[in-house]
Amino acid sequence: MPIVAENIKSFFKSYSSSEIKNFETLPKSGGDRIYFRIITDDKSYIATYNENIKENTAFLEFTNRLRKIKAPLPEIYVVHPDKQMYLQEDFGNSSLLDKLEENGLNEYVYNLFKKSLKELAWLQIKGDKSINYNFCITSKEFGRQAIMSDLLYFKYYFLDPLKIAYDKEKLIDDFEALSTYLDHVKNKYFMFRDFQSRNIFIKNDEVHFIDYQGGMKGALQYDVASLLWQAKANLPDDWKNSLLEYYMDCVSKILNKSLDRVRFISQYNGYVLIRLLQVLGAYGFRGLFERKAHFLISIPLALTNLKWFLENKETGIALPEFERVLQLIVQDDIVDKFRPVQANEATPLIVTINSFSYLKTGYPKDVSDNGGGFVFDCRGLMNPGRFEEFKQVTGRDKPVIDFLEQQTKMPDFLNSVYNLVDIAVEDYINRGFSSLMINFGCTGGQHRSVYAADALTRHLRNKFQVKIDLHHIEQNIHEQKGF
Structure with missing residues (x-):
């Protein structure tokens, strides 16, 4: 780490003659990227170090192209010749999730979510024509195969460890049916892939986006489902419904045509289900296999969210074996397996x-x-x-x-x-x-x-x-x- 920090400082000095007044390492996010904040007398910068050149290239290419359509992304000031380091605009420390946790469910935060969705719709639709999908890190498109992969991830790392009996062939048939159904959406544009409130930063009450290097072509519904159903945010149902309606209004305005809202919402619900299962798959892998305590603690809330979804939403497609299995894993006896014993006022310990x-x-x-x-x-x-x-x-x-x-x-x-x-x-x-x-x-x-x-x-x-x-x-x- 000291060597990386010194390399970052040298890189900055090659770009600017300004004296570094403060230099700090920022908490890690996803992947192996290391972030630093560099502060001079008149400006603040974010420096990134990442040895994954393909990931850096995707981020830089997407940024340069999407900024041309006025998407709220950081300006890139300079890139090291080996592409392992670059300097970008600093949006500060306050994410949309931070604003939600600080202020609660008030009008100010609600309007920040609206701003985020409006900018998201613009980035997705207008950005689609600008993006060169050859720079995608993995697949160029989030289609049937990628959806099937997410469903299998849930199966192997969460469902199977529970040892619940199910018909394997029928379940795979339902997976394939759901994957095909969600792949046949009418509206496929640029998909952010990780559009969550922790990746939306607020500066001067305006929204700014980071961490979109995993983007690809995909359904509009995926990103809005990611934001509104983020477990950590835990938005109330009325917010989810009204914000979804607002997002569809924005999409219709940008496309200059009406949406088939019934079909859009049915497929949106399908992508919500995919996101919920992705979360359980990740918690299962990190918690049940890697034995990381934080993820085990989070499983009861994830199952509670899934139970509410199953009781209140429709995906628009019959999936008999899959639905039967999902109903089984949200039963109280399963949830209780992951819910730790809680002390109370009478506990002497x-x-x-x-x-x-x-x-x-x-x-x-x-x-x-x-x-x-x-x-x-x-x-x-x-x-x-x-x-x-x-x-x-x-x-x-x-x-x-x-x-x-x-x-x-x-x-x-x-x-x-x-x-x-x-x-x-x-x-x-x-x-x-x-x-x-x-x-x-x-x-x-x-x-x-x-x-x-x-x-x-x-x-x-x-x-x-x-x-x-x-x-x-x-x-x-x-x-x-x-x-």
Whole structure:
């Protein structure tokens, strides 16, 4: 990471003589792209480093062509000759999802969604003639084969691990029927592919789009389904319905013709179903196979969304075996398998979490009757304290957090911790135990152990709603987190 950062700084200096006043690594999004924010006296830039040249080329080509139709995309200032680095316009830190979480379901946020959909319709339709689909990363078109692939992804990584009995041949027949039905849409234009509120940034109350490098030709309905049914956004049904109507108004105006709205909505519902199943497939792969706790926690909400969809929407095509299977996986007994036990006010358990220094204090003493608990050694992870820029900060400061999350195996380490600790916490809640101690140690008790203790605190609070007594011993910090 330090080498990449230095290369980015050198690249910027070759472009501009302005002095860099602030340089920070931004949180990772999808793929292996690394983002940096560079601030000078008069301007802010986003620098991107990505060794996937094909992905960079798609992003740059799409940007240059779509900006010609006034799509709200970032300006590209300069591209390194090897195409591994480029500088682009900075839209700030506030996404549409951030605005929704900050402001709630008010008129201001609703209008931002309307602006997003209006600009989306313009980008999709007007941009279609501008795009050279030969630059697509994978397929040129999201058609029958791609839809079938998404359905099989759901089958292999979520449905099959549940071990629910089904007729394999009939289910595949239904998959093929749905794929063919959705492939035969009348309106195929440029498809953003990942049009979600976290990829829409708000600057001066105007919307701007990022992360469209996975775009291809496809149905208009796919992107609007992605936005309105994003699980994290959790938009109410009246918003989904009225925003869909507004989007169809925008499409009709741009095309200068009326839409067959009944058919459009039926196929839109089909793409909503595809998106819901994509999410379950991803959660299954990341949670059930890779054992990443965050994704397992998200499965009950995804199944609840799917259940509501099945009870309230029609796709316009009969899929008997598929519908039977979907009804089975949203039953309470299936959902309950993924829903963790929750502590309540009467639960006696208090989980004590400590960060400590092996050199200065050694293992913390357990003052309860249990005689100790888990001790996790963080010293196998790269030490931020070896770098000068991190010596005066801790594992609670953003530069250290970014370093640990992006340049070390801390995420893998913590996933293993979660898998072990979750077993004990669930058991302790069910058995009425009152105390569990969990310790994280590193050399100085300043960076790795502090970050890990905070991360476990968030995880246990989110998953089990359990009381936490948090101590950062070397930092002299004590926080109690109860109900």
